[in-house]
Amino acid sequence: MGKKRVTLADVARLAGLSTTAASMILTGRPDTRLSPEAHKKVHDAAASLGYRPNVAARALRTDKSRSIAFISDYVATTRFASGLIRGALSAAEEAKHVMLVLETGGEPAREIQAVETALDRQVDGLIFAAMRAREVFVPDLAINVPVVMLNGTSARFPNSVLPGEYEGGRKAVELLVGSGIEEDIVLLGHNAKQEEGLFRSETIARRFMGIRDAMADAGLQFSAELSCWNWEPNFGYELTRKLLKSRRPRALLCLNDRLAFGAYQALGEAGLKIPEDVALVSFDNDELASYLRPGLTTIGLPHEDMGRRAVELLLGPQENAQPDLVPMPVVVRGSLPAALSAQSVKPPAT
Amino acid sequence: MGKKRVTLADVARLAGLSTTAASMILTGRPDTRLSPEAHKKVHDAAASLGYRPNVAARALRTDKSRSIAFISDYVATTRFASGLIRGALSAAEEAKHVMLVLETGGEPAREIQAVETALDRQVDGLIFAAMRAREVFVPDLAINVPVVMLNGTSARFPNSVLPGEYEGGRKAVELLVGSGIEEDIVLLGHNAKQEEGLFRSETIARRFMGIRDAMADAGLQFSAELSCWNWEPNFGYELTRKLLKSRRPRALLCLNDRLAFGAYQALGEAGLKIPEDVALVSFDNDELASYLRPGLTTIGLPHEDMGRRAVELLLGPQENAQPDLVPMPVVVRGSLPAALSAQSVKPPAT
DNA sequence: GTGCTTTGCTAAATCCATTTAGCACATGCT
DNA sequence: AGCATGTGCTAAATGGATTTAGCAAAGCAC
Structure with a gap:
C-alpha cells in the first residue's frame, strides 16, 4: 500500500551517516573530506534502495531544475518544427535536462503566459524558436535565465542560431x-x-x-x-x-x-x-x-543541427554574442x- | 541587484494576514471561512506584488506538478508526431498543465530513463505515444500516475487513443x-x-x-x-x-x-x-x-484530435478502460x- | 602537555507553499 | 450564567533536498 518514495534520509540511515554526508557524496561535491568508506556506504545504500532524488525539493533549494523551455510560435506547421525539437531534445537528453515544449501561436498573450509558466518552473534556460526565421517578439518580462533565439533573432537576446x-x-x-x-x-x-x-x-x-x-x-x-x-x-x-x-x-x-x-x-x-x-x-x-x-x-x-546547437549554446558558458550560423x-x-x-x-x- | 522573487509570505505581510490565509485564498479553497475583505486584501496584495507561486515548493508539498510527460518513440520521423504533440500541447495548455517531451527512439534503456525522469519530476500523468500504432513496450517500473497510450496499446495500461x-x-x-x-x-x-x-x-x-x-x-x-x-x-x-x-x-x-x-x-x-x-x-x-x-x-x-483526446483522458476522471477511437x-x-x-x-x- | 591544524563528519537552517490543529471571540440557546 | 456552536483567523509542522556553521577527535610541533 503505502510504500513511499525513498528519501535521502532513508539512504543516510541505511548508510549510518548523516543526510549531509549522503547529499554531498551523491551530488559529487569535489572538496569534501568524507572518507572513501563513507562514499562506498552511501552509494551502496542508494543503489540498494533504488534512491532517486526528489527534483522538486532540489529545485526549491537550488533554484535549478535541469530543465529548459522550448517556446515556439508553431509546432504544427511543421516539417520544420519537428526537426528543431528533435535536435534540441536530443542535446537536452545528453545534458541530462528535460525539455518543456510550449506553443504560443505567435500571440503575445500566450507568449507572456508561456514565459511566465516556464520561469515559474525554474527552467534553467529559454529557447525561443520561430518557424520562419525572423525578428521574434519576446515578451518584456524580467528573464533571469539564459536565452537563445532559434531560427530567429531578437535585439534583446543576441545569442541566436540561424541557418547559414x-x-x-x-x-x-x-x-x-x-x-x-x-x-x-x-x-x-x-x-x-x-x-x-x-x-x-x-x-x-x-x-x-x-x-x-x-x-x-x-x-x-x-x-x-x-x-x-x-x-x-x-x-x-x-x-x-x-x-x-x-x-x-x-x-x-x-x-x-x-x-x-x-x-x-x-x-x-x-x-x-x-x-x-x-x-x-x-x-x-x-x-x-x-x-x-x-x-x-x-x-x-x-533543423536538427540547429536545435541541437541551440541547447548547447544555452547550457554552455554563454560567451559569444553573435549569431551561430549552422551550415x-x-x-x-x-x-x-x-x-x-x-x-x-x-x-x-x- | 538582488530583487528576489515575491513569496507568499510577502503577499501575506502586505495583506496583513497569515500565510495560511493567503494560501487558502489564492488557491481558491472552497470551504474556508475567511471574510470577503480578507479575500480582497490578499488578491490585491498578490496582484500589486506580481506574485507567482513557486511551483517547486508547491510540488514538493502536494506531489502534484501540473505537468505531464509525453514519451514517444520518435518525434522526428514525423508528419505524424507533430500533430500528436500539437494536439496534446493545446489540450495541456487549456488544462493549465505543461508538457515535457521525451524521446526514446524505441530503445528500452532510454524508455526506462524517460519514465524515471518523468516520475522524478512528479508529473501528473504519462502519455506513451507510438509513431506507428502498435503494442508498445512500457518499461516495467512502478508507475503511480495515470497513463494513456496514444496511437498504440499496452496490456498493462488499457486507456488508449487510436484512430477509428x-x-x-x-x-x-x-x-x-x-x-x-x-x-x-x-x-x-x-x-x-x-x-x-x-x-x-x-x-x-x-x-x-x-x-x-x-x-x-x-x-x-x-x-x-x-x-x-x-x-x-x-x-x-x-x-x-x-x-x-x-x-x-x-x-x-x-x-x-x-x-x-x-x-x-x-x-x-x-x-x-x-x-x-x-x-x-x-x-x-x-x-x-x-x-x-x-x-x-x-x-x-x-493526429491532432488524438493528441488532444489523450490529454483529456489523462487528466479526466480515469474511468473507461476501452480504446478511444477517434474518427x-x-x-x-x-x-x-x-x-x-x-x-x-x-x-x-x- | 599545550596549542594549533587537519580530518571526518553532523546539527540545524533554508528554500516556499500547503495543511493540520487549534485559539480567541462572538453568538445562540436554555 | 453556562455551555455548545460558529466564525475568522493563525502557529507550526510538513515535504526532501542543499548548505552553512561548527563540533569532536586525531595529528603535529615544540
Whole structure:
C-alpha cells in the first residue's frame, strides 16, 4: 500500500551517516573530506534502495531544475518544427535536462503566459524558436535565465542560431555551375520584399545575397526571375507553366522544394525530362524532395543541427554574442545532370 | 541587484494576514471561512506584488506538478508526431498543465530513463505515444500516475487513443462507390502480414477489415491487389507502372498517401488523367495530398484530435478502460470524379 | 602537555507553499 | 450564567533536498 518514495534520509540511515554526508557524496561535491568508506556506504545504500532524488525539493533549494523551455510560435506547421525539437531534445537528453515544449501561436498573450509558466518552473534556460526565421517578439518580462533565439533573432537576446543562408545560397549556384550549366538559368520564387529582408524572414535575404554573389562570381545572369508572394506548389506550377509557353530554360533555381515540386508538375505535363532537358536545384530538403522522381537536389535546412546547437549554446558558458550560423547541407539527387553521384553529402570544405 | 522573487509570505505581510490565509485564498479553497475583505486584501496584495507561486515548493508539498510527460518513440520521423504533440500541447495548455517531451527512439534503456525522469519530476500523468500504432513496450517500473497510450496499446495500461481505422476503411470504399465507381478497383499496398495485424501495426488490420466489409456490402471485389512491404512512393510508382502494362484500372484504393503519390507519378507518365481515367482514394492526409494535382482525396489520420483526446483522458476522471477511437476525417479533393465539391469535410453522420 | 591544524563528519537552517490543529471571540440557546 | 456552536483567523509542522556553521577527535610541533 503505502510504500513511499525513498528519501535521502532513508539512504543516510541505511548508510549510518548523516543526510549531509549522503547529499554531498551523491551530488559529487569535489572538496569534501568524507572518507572513501563513507562514499562506498552511501552509494551502496542508494543503489540498494533504488534512491532517486526528489527534483522538486532540489529545485526549491537550488533554484535549478535541469530543465529548459522550448517556446515556439508553431509546432504544427511543421516539417520544420519537428526537426528543431528533435535536435534540441536530443542535446537536452545528453545534458541530462528535460525539455518543456510550449506553443504560443505567435500571440503575445500566450507568449507572456508561456514565459511566465516556464520561469515559474525554474527552467534553467529559454529557447525561443520561430518557424520562419525572423525578428521574434519576446515578451518584456524580467528573464533571469539564459536565452537563445532559434531560427530567429531578437535585439534583446543576441545569442541566436540561424541557418547559414548566405553560404547555402552560394552552394546552390555552385552546384549548377559545377554540373556544367552556364546559361539560361531561371530563378523561381523571387520576391523583392523578401530579398530586402522586409517580409517574413531576414535570413532569406542572405540566401538571395549568396545566390547573387555566386552568380556574379561565375559571370552569370538569370535569364528570368519569376516572382511570387508565397512559396507553395501551385505557385511553382503556374509560374513554370507560364514560363514554358514562351521559352524553355536550361535550369530552374527554386527558392524552396515546394516551388520545385510545382515546377516538376508543370515540366512533366510539358513532357520535359529532368535533368536532361531542365535541371533543378532548390532549398530546404523537405521530405518531399526525396519522393520526387528524379529526386530533387536541394540545399537543406539543418533543423536538427540547429536545435541541437541551440541547447548547447544555452547550457554552455554563454560567451559569444553573435549569431551561430549552422551550415546548410548539400543534398545531391537526380535533378542535376550527373557529375556527382547520388546520395546526401555533408557540406564540403569550402 | 538582488530583487528576489515575491513569496507568499510577502503577499501575506502586505495583506496583513497569515500565510495560511493567503494560501487558502489564492488557491481558491472552497470551504474556508475567511471574510470577503480578507479575500480582497490578499488578491490585491498578490496582484500589486506580481506574485507567482513557486511551483517547486508547491510540488514538493502536494506531489502534484501540473505537468505531464509525453514519451514517444520518435518525434522526428514525423508528419505524424507533430500533430500528436500539437494536439496534446493545446489540450495541456487549456488544462493549465505543461508538457515535457521525451524521446526514446524505441530503445528500452532510454524508455526506462524517460519514465524515471518523468516520475522524478512528479508529473501528473504519462502519455506513451507510438509513431506507428502498435503494442508498445512500457518499461516495467512502478508507475503511480495515470497513463494513456496514444496511437498504440499496452496490456498493462488499457486507456488508449487510436484512430477509428475500421470506419475509416469503410469510408474510403464508400467514397468510391458514392462517386459512381463500381468496377475495376485495384487495392494498392496490400500486405498479408499487416492485414493479420502481425506487422508493425494492429490498427492497420482494422483498416483492412473496414475496407473488406464495405466492399462486401457494396457487392464488389477488387480486380487486383498489389502487395508491398513498405508504403513509400517508389513502391506505389513501381507497382502502378507494372499494373499499367497489363491493364488499366478505373480506380486505385491506396493504403496511404505516399503510395498514392507514387501512383500519381506512374499515371502521369502513362498519360492517364486523374480522375477521368483513373480515380484515387487514399489514407493519412499527409501534407503531400494537398500538393498533388489534382488534390488527393484521402481519409485523414486525426493526429491532432488524438493528441488532444489523450490529454483529456489523462487528466479526466480515469474511468473507461476501452480504446478511444477517434474518427478519421474524410478529406475530399479532386482525385475522385465530382459529386461532392471540394474542401475538407468532417466525418458525416453515418 | 599545550596549542594549533587537519580530518571526518553532523546539527540545524533554508528554500516556499500547503495543511493540520487549534485559539480567541462572538453568538445562540436554555 | 453556562455551555455548545460558529466564525475568522493563525502557529507550526510538513515535504526532501542543499548548505552553512561548527563540533569532536586525531595529528603535529615544540
